Amino acid sequence: MRLIEDYAESMPWSDLTRPEIRRIGCVAHLYPGGVSLTSYSRRSAIRDTRLLLVAASVLVAFIANAAGLLAGVTIVLPHLLYLPIVLAAYWFPRRGILFSLALALGYLALALPFTGGEAGAVVSALSRAVVFAAVGTVVSFLSLRLREQEERYRGIFDNSEAGTFIIAPGESGPQIEETNYVGAALLGFTTKDLVGKHVAGFFEDPEAWETLAADIDRSGTLYDYETVLLRIDGTAVQVLVSAGRLPGERIVLTLVDITARKNAEDALRRTNAKLNMLGHLTRSDLAAAVSGLLERIAGGMREFDDPGIHRYLRSLEEDARVVQRRAEITRDYQDLGLRPSGWQPVQKVIWEVTSRLVLPGISVRSWVERLEVFADPMLDRVFSNLLENAARHGKTVSSVVITYRILDDGLVISIEDDGVGIPEAEKEQIFDYGVGIEGGLGLFLVREILAITNMTIRETGTPGRGARFEIHVPPAGYRII
Known part of the structure; x- marks a missing residue:
C-alpha cells in the first residue's frame, strides 16, 4: 500500500488516461475523478476522530445524567443526550437508528432505578427514550437522503464527459473552487493545481468572461455560448459553455x-x-458553349433550305436548350443545404411565392395559418415548383388548395389542384432526375430540399380529377404557434 501511495504522489495525474486512473483506484480505494490515493488514510483519520467525539459526548452525557439523578435533577440534563444522537445519526446514518435505540435503552437502564416505581416518573423516562429513538431515526433518514444526493452530484460531477467547474467569488475576482478531471485536462492542469486560479485568466478575450457573467446575472442561466480558452501551454481551445447560478x-x-x-x-x-466556385465556372463555360452552339444552329437554319437538314438542326436545338435549362436549374441545387435550416412560417412562404409567380386563371388558397416547419431556406422553391408544375401540366387547373392535418406520426401538408391529374404509372417517376418542369430538375429538387430536414413527398391524387401532393413532416419538424 505504501509503494502505491508513493507512486501516486509522484505521478503527474494529467499524464494518466482515465482507465488507468480507475485501475489504480480499484487497488487503493481511489475516488472517481483522479483524487490522490492518500485520501483513503485521510478518510480513516476523519472517521476515527468522529467516533472519538461521539464516544466522548456519550460519556459526558451519561455522567452528567447520573450525577443529576443522584442530585434529584431529572428534567434538563437528559437533553444532553441529543448531542451524541444527532452526531452519530448524521455522521453514521446507516447505524444511527441502532445507536439511538441503544442510547435510549441505556438511558432507561440508568433512569428507571431512580423512579421508585412512580408511574409519572416511569412514563416520563419512557417518553424521553422514545423521543431519543425518534430523533435518531429522523436524522439518520435525512442524512441518508442528503448523502445519496451528494453521491449523485459527485458521480455526475466527476464522471461527466464535459469539463465542469464551480466558480466562487474571491477577493481579487471569481476563482475556481472545484473542477473535475475532464475540466482540468481541458486546460492542461491537474484538478489540484486549478483550485484557486482566476477563471477570467483562461479566456482568450479578456472581456469574454465579463460578457458571460453579465448574461448569467441577467437570466440566471446560459446555454450554447461559444468562446475560446487558453491552455497552460498557450494553445487555443474552442468550447461551448453552459452555466447557471448556485447558492452562495x-x-x-x-x-x-x-x-x-x-x-x-x-x-x-x-x-x-x-x-461552388468550380460549379460556377463550369456552368459559365457550359452556358457559353451552348450559346455558341445555338448561334451556329441558327446560322445553319439560315444557310440551308433543305427540310431534312432543318429537322435535324431543330432536334439539335431542342437538345441544346434542354442542356441550357438544366445548367440554369443546377444553380439552385448547388446552393442546397449551404445555409442552416430553421423554423419557417408556411403561410408567409406561400404568399411570397404566389406574389412572384404568374399563374393566369388559377387561384391559390392556403389554409396553413399558425403552422411553422423546420426546413431548409429553399423551402420557397418547393411551393414554387409545385405551383408551376400544376400550371404547366395540369391543363385544366383553375384552383390550388393548400391545407394540413395532424397525424399520429407527424403532420401532412396537402397541395391539391383540380387539373387532369397524374397517371398511376408516373406517380413515382415524376420525382426522378430529369422529369419535371421542361426537362429540368423539377420535382427531384423538391424532394431533395424536403429530405434535408427528414420530410418526404408523394403524389396521391386521382387521375382525371386532379393532382395532390402530400408533404409528410416528422413530429419534431412542425409547430403550431
Whole structure:
C-alpha cells in the first residue's frame, strides 16, 4: 500500500488516461475523478476522530445524567443526550437508528432505578427514550437522503464527459473552487493545481468572461455560448459553455471542447466554397458553349433550305436548350443545404411565392395559418415548383388548395389542384432526375430540399380529377404557434 501511495504522489495525474486512473483506484480505494490515493488514510483519520467525539459526548452525557439523578435533577440534563444522537445519526446514518435505540435503552437502564416505581416518573423516562429513538431515526433518514444526493452530484460531477467547474467569488475576482478531471485536462492542469486560479485568466478575450457573467446575472442561466480558452501551454481551445447560478454567489460552468468540430466545419466550408466556385465556372463555360452552339444552329437554319437538314438542326436545338435549362436549374441545387435550416412560417412562404409567380386563371388558397416547419431556406422553391408544375401540366387547373392535418406520426401538408391529374404509372417517376418542369430538375429538387430536414413527398391524387401532393413532416419538424 505504501509503494502505491508513493507512486501516486509522484505521478503527474494529467499524464494518466482515465482507465488507468480507475485501475489504480480499484487497488487503493481511489475516488472517481483522479483524487490522490492518500485520501483513503485521510478518510480513516476523519472517521476515527468522529467516533472519538461521539464516544466522548456519550460519556459526558451519561455522567452528567447520573450525577443529576443522584442530585434529584431529572428534567434538563437528559437533553444532553441529543448531542451524541444527532452526531452519530448524521455522521453514521446507516447505524444511527441502532445507536439511538441503544442510547435510549441505556438511558432507561440508568433512569428507571431512580423512579421508585412512580408511574409519572416511569412514563416520563419512557417518553424521553422514545423521543431519543425518534430523533435518531429522523436524522439518520435525512442524512441518508442528503448523502445519496451528494453521491449523485459527485458521480455526475466527476464522471461527466464535459469539463465542469464551480466558480466562487474571491477577493481579487471569481476563482475556481472545484473542477473535475475532464475540466482540468481541458486546460492542461491537474484538478489540484486549478483550485484557486482566476477563471477570467483562461479566456482568450479578456472581456469574454465579463460578457458571460453579465448574461448569467441577467437570466440566471446560459446555454450554447461559444468562446475560446487558453491552455497552460498557450494553445487555443474552442468550447461551448453552459452555466447557471448556485447558492452562495457561485456559478457552475460546463465546457465541451468543440475545437475538432469547428475545424471540421471550417474545412467543410472552405471545400464547399471551392466546389461552388468550380460549379460556377463550369456552368459559365457550359452556358457559353451552348450559346455558341445555338448561334451556329441558327446560322445553319439560315444557310440551308433543305427540310431534312432543318429537322435535324431543330432536334439539335431542342437538345441544346434542354442542356441550357438544366445548367440554369443546377444553380439552385448547388446552393442546397449551404445555409442552416430553421423554423419557417408556411403561410408567409406561400404568399411570397404566389406574389412572384404568374399563374393566369388559377387561384391559390392556403389554409396553413399558425403552422411553422423546420426546413431548409429553399423551402420557397418547393411551393414554387409545385405551383408551376400544376400550371404547366395540369391543363385544366383553375384552383390550388393548400391545407394540413395532424397525424399520429407527424403532420401532412396537402397541395391539391383540380387539373387532369397524374397517371398511376408516373406517380413515382415524376420525382426522378430529369422529369419535371421542361426537362429540368423539377420535382427531384423538391424532394431533395424536403429530405434535408427528414420530410418526404408523394403524389396521391386521382387521375382525371386532379393532382395532390402530400408533404409528410416528422413530429419534431412542425409547430403550431
